[in-house]
Amino acid sequence: MTGPDGFTKRYRVGRLGQNTVLYAGGMGARAVIQAAYLVLLSRWMGPEGYGYFAGSVAAAVILSPLAGWGVSFLIARNVGLDATARGAMWATALNQIALSGIVLVSLVMLASAGLLDHRVSTSAMLMLAIAELVALPMANTAAGLALAVDKGWAATVATMLVPAGRLSSVGAWMASGGHPSPDAVAAAHLCGSLLGAAAAFLLMARIGARPQWQERLPMLSAARVGMSHAFGTLVGVSYLELDKVILLQVVDAATAGAYTVAFRAVALFVLPVTALVASAIPRLLTSAGGPAEPVLRRAIQRTLVGYAILATALALVSAPLLPMVFGPGYSGSSRYMVMLAPWIMIFAAHQYLGTRLTTSDRQGLRLAIESGGMVLLLALNLHWIPELGADGAVAALYCAELVMILAFAWRGGRKTS
Known part of the structure:
Protein backbone atom coordinates (compact mmCIF):
# COMPACT_ATOMS: atom_id res chain seq x y z
CA MET A 1 0.00 0.00 0.00
CA THR A 2 1.29 3.47 -0.84
CA GLY A 3 1.94 5.57 2.24
CA PRO A 4 1.46 9.33 2.55
CA ASP A 5 5.06 10.08 1.64
CA GLY A 6 4.85 7.93 -1.45
CA PHE A 7 1.60 9.56 -2.44
CA THR A 8 3.11 13.01 -1.95
CA LYS A 9 6.04 12.10 -4.15
CA ARG A 10 3.76 10.79 -6.84
CA TYR A 11 1.49 13.80 -6.57
CA ARG A 12 4.37 16.24 -6.81
CA VAL A 13 5.84 14.54 -9.83
CA GLY A 14 2.38 14.26 -11.35
CA ARG A 15 1.61 17.93 -10.81
CA LEU A 16 5.03 18.83 -12.13
CA GLY A 17 4.37 16.72 -15.19
CA GLN A 18 0.92 18.22 -15.67
CA ASN A 19 2.14 21.80 -15.34
CA THR A 20 5.12 21.06 -17.57
CA VAL A 21 2.89 19.62 -20.28
CA LEU A 22 0.53 22.58 -20.05
CA TYR A 23 3.32 25.13 -19.96
CA ALA A 24 5.25 23.33 -22.70
CA GLY A 25 2.04 23.35 -24.73
CA GLY A 26 1.87 27.09 -24.22
CA MET A 27 5.53 27.44 -25.14
CA GLY A 28 4.84 25.30 -28.20
CA ALA A 29 1.97 27.56 -29.22
CA ARG A 30 4.21 30.52 -28.46
CA ALA A 31 6.86 28.98 -30.68
CA VAL A 32 4.36 28.75 -33.53
CA ILE A 33 3.37 32.39 -32.99
CA GLN A 34 7.00 33.50 -32.82
CA ALA A 35 7.81 31.48 -35.93
CA ALA A 36 4.96 33.19 -37.77
CA TYR A 37 6.21 36.56 -36.52
CA LEU A 38 9.75 35.72 -37.60
CA VAL A 39 8.58 34.64 -41.05
CA LEU A 40 6.39 37.73 -41.43
CA LEU A 41 9.11 40.19 -40.46
CA SER A 42 12.00 38.51 -42.26
CA ARG A 43 10.15 38.19 -45.55
CA TRP A 44 8.58 41.65 -45.31
CA MET A 45 11.72 43.53 -44.26
CA GLY A 46 14.35 41.47 -46.12
CA PRO A 47 17.70 40.31 -44.67
CA GLU A 48 19.15 43.80 -44.28
CA GLY A 49 16.08 45.47 -42.78
CA TYR A 50 15.45 42.53 -40.49
CA GLY A 51 19.11 42.54 -39.48
CA TYR A 52 18.86 46.14 -38.28
CA PHE A 53 15.61 45.42 -36.43
CA ALA A 54 16.83 42.15 -34.85
CA GLY A 55 20.14 43.67 -33.80
CA SER A 56 18.35 46.57 -32.12
CA VAL A 57 15.97 44.21 -30.31
CA ALA A 58 18.95 42.16 -29.14
CA ALA A 59 20.53 45.30 -27.67
CA ALA A 60 17.43 45.76 -25.47
CA VAL A 61 17.06 42.05 -24.69
CA ILE A 62 20.57 41.94 -23.23
CA LEU A 63 19.32 43.83 -20.17
CA SER A 64 15.86 42.25 -20.00
CA PRO A 65 16.79 39.65 -17.32
CA LEU A 66 17.30 42.55 -14.88
CA ALA A 67 13.68 43.61 -15.32
CA GLY A 68 11.94 43.10 -11.97
CA TRP A 69 15.31 42.70 -10.26
CA GLY A 70 14.96 38.98 -9.52
CA VAL A 71 11.31 39.13 -8.50
CA SER A 72 10.52 35.91 -10.37
CA PHE A 73 12.65 33.98 -7.88
CA LEU A 74 10.87 35.66 -4.98
CA ILE A 75 7.54 34.62 -6.48
CA ALA A 76 8.68 31.01 -6.93
CA ARG A 77 9.90 30.85 -3.34
CA ASN A 78 7.22 32.84 -1.48
CA VAL A 79 4.14 31.81 -3.44
CA GLY A 80 5.40 28.22 -3.70
CA LEU A 81 5.37 28.08 0.09
CA ASP A 82 2.18 30.11 0.62
CA ALA A 83 -0.29 30.45 -2.25
CA THR A 84 -2.18 33.18 -0.36
CA ALA A 85 0.79 35.50 -0.95
CA ARG A 86 -0.02 35.72 -4.67
CA GLY A 87 -1.62 39.18 -4.45
CA ALA A 88 1.19 40.66 -2.41
CA MET A 89 3.86 39.16 -4.68
CA TRP A 90 2.07 40.31 -7.83
CA ALA A 91 2.04 43.85 -6.43
CA THR A 92 5.73 43.46 -5.58
CA ALA A 93 6.44 42.28 -9.12
CA LEU A 94 4.59 45.18 -10.77
CA ASN A 95 6.41 47.65 -8.54
CA GLN A 96 9.81 46.12 -9.27
CA ILE A 97 9.19 45.88 -13.02
CA ALA A 98 8.10 49.53 -13.22
CA LEU A 99 11.05 50.87 -11.25
CA SER A 100 13.67 48.67 -12.89
CA GLY A 101 12.13 49.46 -16.28
CA ILE A 102 12.80 53.17 -15.85
CA VAL A 103 16.44 52.50 -15.06
CA LEU A 104 16.99 49.86 -17.78
CA VAL A 105 15.28 51.80 -20.56
CA SER A 106 17.45 54.80 -19.67
CA LEU A 107 20.59 52.66 -19.85
CA VAL A 108 19.61 51.26 -23.26
CA MET A 109 18.99 54.75 -24.59
CA LEU A 110 22.35 55.99 -23.32
CA ALA A 111 24.15 53.01 -24.84
CA SER A 112 22.33 53.26 -28.16
CA ALA A 113 23.23 56.94 -28.47
CA GLY A 114 26.92 56.15 -28.54
CA LEU A 115 27.30 52.57 -29.73
CA LEU A 116 24.51 51.42 -32.06
CA ALA A 135 5.82 44.83 -21.27
CA LEU A 136 7.35 41.40 -21.93
CA PRO A 137 8.74 40.93 -18.38
CA MET A 138 5.27 41.68 -16.99
CA ALA A 139 3.70 38.86 -19.00
CA ASN A 140 6.58 36.47 -18.26
CA THR A 141 6.31 37.18 -14.53
CA ALA A 142 2.58 36.52 -14.71
CA ALA A 143 3.33 33.11 -16.20
CA GLY A 144 5.76 32.36 -13.36
CA LEU A 145 3.19 33.37 -10.76
CA ALA A 146 0.60 31.09 -12.38
CA LEU A 147 3.04 28.17 -12.22
CA ALA A 148 3.78 28.89 -8.55
CA VAL A 149 0.07 28.48 -7.69
CA ASP A 150 -0.31 25.36 -9.87
CA LYS A 151 -2.40 27.14 -12.51
CA GLY A 152 -0.72 25.58 -15.51
CA TRP A 153 -3.48 26.69 -17.87
CA ALA A 154 -2.97 30.33 -16.87
CA ALA A 155 0.78 30.03 -17.39
CA THR A 156 0.04 28.56 -20.82
CA VAL A 157 -2.09 31.57 -21.74
CA ALA A 158 0.27 34.15 -20.21
CA THR A 159 3.28 32.96 -22.13
CA MET A 160 1.47 33.49 -25.45
CA LEU A 161 -0.01 36.94 -24.82
CA VAL A 162 2.83 39.26 -25.84
CA PRO A 163 3.93 37.23 -28.91
CA ALA A 164 0.29 37.05 -30.05
CA GLY A 165 -0.14 40.78 -29.52
CA ARG A 166 2.99 41.52 -31.54
CA LEU A 167 1.96 39.26 -34.40
CA SER A 168 -1.52 40.81 -34.51
CA SER A 169 -0.22 44.37 -34.37
CA VAL A 170 2.51 43.97 -37.00
CA GLY A 171 0.18 41.89 -39.17
CA ALA A 172 -2.44 44.64 -39.04
CA TRP A 173 0.18 47.25 -39.99
CA MET A 174 1.35 45.11 -42.88
CA ALA A 175 -2.23 44.46 -44.08
CA SER A 176 -2.96 48.19 -44.03
CA GLY A 177 -0.14 48.78 -46.52
CA GLY A 178 2.28 50.24 -43.99
CA HIS A 179 5.97 50.65 -44.79
CA PRO A 180 8.34 47.95 -43.39
CA SER A 181 10.85 50.42 -41.93
CA PRO A 182 12.53 49.61 -38.59
CA ASP A 183 10.79 52.63 -37.02
CA ALA A 184 7.30 51.61 -38.14
CA VAL A 185 7.82 47.98 -37.15
CA ALA A 186 9.13 49.10 -33.74
CA ALA A 187 5.92 51.07 -33.14
CA ALA A 188 3.74 48.08 -34.05
CA HIS A 189 6.00 45.82 -31.93
CA LEU A 190 5.45 48.08 -28.91
CA CYS A 191 1.67 48.31 -29.40
CA GLY A 192 1.37 44.52 -29.53
CA SER A 193 3.58 44.15 -26.46
CA LEU A 194 1.46 46.57 -24.42
CA LEU A 195 -1.71 44.75 -25.43
CA GLY A 196 -0.20 41.47 -24.25
CA ALA A 197 0.91 42.98 -20.94
CA ALA A 198 -2.57 44.40 -20.31
CA ALA A 199 -4.10 41.00 -21.01
CA ALA A 200 -1.66 39.40 -18.55
CA PHE A 201 -2.81 41.82 -15.86
CA LEU A 202 -6.43 40.79 -16.44
CA LEU A 203 -5.44 37.11 -16.42
CA MET A 204 -3.85 37.46 -12.99
CA ALA A 205 -7.09 38.90 -11.66
CA ARG A 206 -8.86 35.86 -13.08
CA ILE A 207 -6.75 33.49 -10.91
CA GLY A 208 -7.14 35.61 -7.80
CA ALA A 209 -3.85 37.50 -7.99
CA ARG A 210 -5.14 41.04 -7.68
CA PRO A 211 -2.37 43.40 -6.55
CA GLN A 212 -2.35 43.88 -2.78
CA TRP A 213 -0.24 47.02 -2.69
CA GLN A 214 -0.20 47.46 1.07
CA GLU A 215 1.19 43.94 1.55
CA ARG A 216 3.92 44.10 -1.09
CA LEU A 217 7.51 43.56 -0.04
CA PRO A 218 9.57 46.70 0.65
CA MET A 219 11.39 47.72 -2.50
CA LEU A 220 14.91 47.61 -1.01
CA SER A 221 14.29 44.30 0.72
CA ALA A 222 12.96 42.68 -2.46
CA ALA A 223 15.82 44.11 -4.51
CA ARG A 224 18.43 42.89 -2.04
CA VAL A 225 17.11 39.32 -1.98
CA GLY A 226 16.57 39.17 -5.71
CA MET A 227 19.86 40.80 -6.72
CA SER A 228 21.93 37.64 -7.21
CA HIS A 229 19.11 36.01 -9.14
CA ALA A 230 18.66 39.10 -11.31
CA PHE A 231 22.32 39.12 -12.29
CA GLY A 232 22.32 35.35 -12.60
CA THR A 233 19.48 35.56 -15.09
CA LEU A 234 21.25 38.43 -16.85
CA VAL A 235 24.38 36.44 -17.56
CA GLY A 236 22.43 33.20 -18.04
CA VAL A 237 20.22 34.63 -20.79
CA SER A 238 21.81 37.75 -22.23
CA TYR A 239 24.99 35.99 -23.33
CA LEU A 240 22.87 34.54 -26.15
CA GLU A 241 22.24 38.03 -27.60
CA LEU A 242 25.79 39.40 -27.66
CA ASP A 243 26.67 37.89 -31.03
CA LYS A 244 23.73 39.53 -32.87
CA VAL A 245 24.72 42.98 -31.68
CA ILE A 246 28.39 42.46 -32.57
CA LEU A 247 27.57 41.00 -35.99
CA LEU A 248 25.42 44.03 -36.80
CA GLN A 249 28.18 46.42 -35.78
CA VAL A 250 31.32 44.79 -37.21
CA VAL A 251 30.08 42.68 -40.16
CA ASP A 252 26.85 43.73 -41.91
CA ALA A 253 23.08 43.72 -41.45
CA ALA A 254 22.44 40.99 -44.04
CA THR A 255 24.77 38.53 -42.26
CA ALA A 256 23.26 39.47 -38.92
CA GLY A 257 19.79 38.86 -40.36
CA ALA A 258 20.64 35.44 -41.83
CA TYR A 259 22.37 34.30 -38.64
CA THR A 260 19.58 35.62 -36.40
CA VAL A 261 16.93 33.73 -38.38
CA ALA A 262 18.88 30.49 -37.92
CA PHE A 263 19.46 31.13 -34.22
CA ARG A 264 15.81 32.03 -33.58
CA ALA A 265 14.71 28.90 -35.42
CA VAL A 266 16.96 26.71 -33.26
CA ALA A 267 15.88 28.61 -30.15
CA LEU A 268 12.28 27.55 -30.80
CA PHE A 269 13.37 23.96 -30.15
CA VAL A 270 14.66 24.81 -26.66
CA LEU A 271 11.39 26.34 -25.44
CA PRO A 272 10.21 23.04 -23.87
CA VAL A 273 13.50 22.91 -21.96
CA THR A 274 12.75 26.36 -20.56
CA ALA A 275 9.19 25.26 -19.76
CA LEU A 276 10.33 22.22 -17.78
CA VAL A 277 12.90 24.19 -15.79
CA ALA A 278 10.40 26.97 -15.02
CA SER A 279 7.83 24.43 -13.86
CA ALA A 280 10.35 22.54 -11.73
CA ILE A 281 12.00 25.39 -9.84
CA PRO A 282 9.15 26.13 -7.35
CA ARG A 283 8.88 22.43 -6.46
CA LEU A 284 12.63 21.91 -6.25
CA LEU A 285 12.88 24.88 -3.89
CA THR A 286 10.17 23.52 -1.59
CA SER A 287 11.46 19.93 -1.70
CA ALA A 288 15.17 20.75 -1.31
CA GLY A 289 16.81 18.27 1.04
CA GLY A 290 13.71 16.11 1.31
CA PRO A 291 12.93 12.62 -0.02
CA ALA A 292 11.00 13.99 -3.01
CA GLU A 293 13.99 15.91 -4.39
CA PRO A 294 15.91 12.96 -5.94
CA VAL A 295 12.71 11.70 -7.60
CA LEU A 296 12.10 15.09 -9.19
CA ARG A 297 15.70 15.48 -10.33
CA ARG A 298 15.80 12.06 -11.98
CA ALA A 299 12.52 12.71 -13.79
CA ILE A 300 13.77 16.09 -15.02
CA GLN A 301 17.11 14.64 -16.13
CA ARG A 302 15.55 11.79 -18.14
CA THR A 303 13.04 14.12 -19.77
CA LEU A 304 15.69 16.66 -20.76
CA VAL A 305 18.01 14.05 -22.27
CA GLY A 306 15.28 12.40 -24.33
CA TYR A 307 13.85 15.67 -25.56
CA ALA A 308 17.21 17.25 -26.41
CA ILE A 309 18.22 14.33 -28.62
CA LEU A 310 14.89 14.39 -30.46
CA ALA A 311 14.92 18.17 -30.88
CA THR A 312 18.46 18.17 -32.26
CA ALA A 313 17.47 15.64 -34.90
CA LEU A 314 14.40 17.68 -35.84
CA ALA A 315 16.46 20.85 -36.12
CA LEU A 316 18.92 19.16 -38.49
CA VAL A 317 16.09 17.86 -40.65
CA SER A 318 14.42 21.28 -40.68
CA ALA A 319 17.51 23.27 -41.65
CA PRO A 320 17.12 22.97 -45.47
CA LEU A 321 13.60 24.40 -45.21
CA LEU A 322 14.69 27.85 -44.01
CA PRO A 323 15.17 29.47 -47.46
CA MET A 324 11.79 28.06 -48.54
CA VAL A 325 10.08 29.55 -45.50
CA PHE A 326 11.91 32.85 -45.13
CA GLY A 327 12.90 33.52 -48.72
CA PRO A 328 15.94 32.99 -50.97
CA GLY A 329 17.78 35.85 -49.26
CA TYR A 330 18.23 33.55 -46.27
CA SER A 331 20.02 30.72 -48.06
CA GLY A 332 22.95 31.00 -45.64
CA SER A 333 20.63 30.43 -42.68
CA SER A 334 20.41 26.69 -43.39
CA ARG A 335 24.14 26.25 -42.88
CA TYR A 336 24.06 28.23 -39.64
CA MET A 337 21.15 26.16 -38.35
CA VAL A 338 23.04 22.91 -38.97
CA MET A 339 25.99 24.34 -37.06
CA LEU A 340 23.77 25.45 -34.18
CA ALA A 341 21.55 22.35 -33.86
CA PRO A 342 23.83 20.49 -31.37
CA TRP A 343 23.62 23.51 -29.10
CA ILE A 344 20.12 22.28 -28.09
CA MET A 345 21.69 19.41 -26.14
CA ILE A 346 24.33 21.71 -24.66
CA PHE A 347 21.67 24.23 -23.61
CA ALA A 348 19.66 21.49 -21.87
CA ALA A 349 22.75 20.38 -19.93
CA HIS A 350 23.52 23.98 -19.00
CA GLN A 351 20.01 24.57 -17.65
CA TYR A 352 19.87 21.31 -15.69
CA LEU A 353 23.25 21.74 -14.02
CA GLY A 354 22.72 25.43 -13.38
CA THR A 355 19.32 24.81 -11.78
CA ARG A 356 20.94 22.33 -9.38
CA LEU A 357 22.99 25.19 -7.98
CA THR A 358 20.08 27.63 -7.87
CA THR A 359 17.77 25.29 -5.96
CA SER A 360 20.49 24.16 -3.51
CA ASP A 361 21.09 27.73 -2.30
CA ARG A 362 24.26 28.22 -4.37
CA GLN A 363 23.02 30.91 -6.73
CA GLY A 364 26.13 32.97 -6.03
CA LEU A 365 28.29 30.16 -7.41
CA ARG A 366 26.12 29.88 -10.50
CA LEU A 367 26.36 33.64 -10.99
CA ALA A 368 30.15 33.49 -10.77
CA ILE A 369 30.41 30.67 -13.31
CA GLU A 370 28.01 32.24 -15.79
CA SER A 371 29.58 35.67 -15.40
CA GLY A 372 32.92 34.16 -16.31
CA GLY A 373 31.30 32.41 -19.25
CA MET A 374 29.74 35.65 -20.46
CA VAL A 375 33.07 37.49 -20.31
CA LEU A 376 34.73 34.63 -22.19
CA LEU A 377 31.98 34.65 -24.82
CA LEU A 378 32.27 38.41 -25.31
CA ALA A 379 36.04 38.17 -25.72
CA LEU A 380 35.78 35.28 -28.20
CA ASN A 381 33.07 37.06 -30.20
CA LEU A 382 35.14 40.22 -30.43
CA HIS A 383 38.17 38.17 -31.51
CA TRP A 384 36.52 35.76 -33.97
CA ILE A 385 33.55 37.58 -35.51
CA PRO A 386 35.62 40.26 -37.33
CA GLU A 387 37.70 37.47 -38.89
CA LEU A 388 35.22 34.61 -39.31
CA GLY A 389 31.82 36.36 -39.33
CA ALA A 390 28.88 34.29 -38.11
CA ASP A 391 31.03 31.14 -38.01
CA GLY A 392 33.06 32.84 -35.30
CA ALA A 393 29.87 33.51 -33.33
CA VAL A 394 28.96 29.81 -33.42
CA ALA A 395 32.46 28.75 -32.36
CA ALA A 396 32.49 31.28 -29.51
CA LEU A 397 29.09 30.05 -28.27
CA TYR A 398 30.21 26.41 -28.12
CA CYS A 399 33.48 27.23 -26.36
CA ALA A 400 31.82 29.37 -23.69
CA GLU A 401 28.99 26.86 -23.11
CA LEU A 402 31.36 23.94 -22.67
CA VAL A 403 33.50 25.85 -20.18
CA MET A 404 30.39 26.71 -18.12
CA ILE A 405 29.08 23.13 -18.21
CA LEU A 406 32.42 21.75 -17.05
CA ALA A 407 32.45 24.26 -14.19
CA PHE A 408 28.87 23.35 -13.23
CA ALA A 409 29.69 19.64 -13.26
CA TRP A 410 32.85 20.15 -11.22
CA ARG A 411 31.21 22.30 -8.54
CA GLY A 412 27.70 20.84 -8.67
CA GLY A 413 28.33 18.00 -6.29
CA ARG A 414 30.48 19.99 -3.87
CA LYS A 415 28.40 21.45 -1.06
CA THR A 416 29.57 24.55 0.71
CA SER A 417 30.01 24.26 4.44
Missing part, protein backbone atom coordinates in the same frame (compact mmCIF):
# COMPACT_ATOMS: atom_id res chain seq x y z
CA ASP A 117 23.90 52.00 -35.74
CA HIS A 118 21.96 55.24 -36.18
CA ARG A 119 19.88 53.86 -39.04
CA VAL A 120 17.57 52.81 -36.22
CA SER A 121 16.21 56.04 -34.73
CA THR A 122 16.20 57.05 -31.09
CA SER A 123 12.40 56.83 -30.95
CA ALA A 124 12.49 53.28 -32.37
CA MET A 125 15.04 52.20 -29.77
CA LEU A 126 12.89 53.73 -27.03
CA MET A 127 9.85 51.77 -28.21
CA LEU A 128 11.81 48.52 -28.45
CA ALA A 129 13.31 49.06 -25.00
CA ILE A 130 9.88 49.57 -23.40
CA ALA A 131 8.54 46.49 -25.19
CA GLU A 132 11.40 44.24 -24.05
CA LEU A 133 12.12 45.72 -20.61
CA VAL A 134 8.62 46.48 -19.29
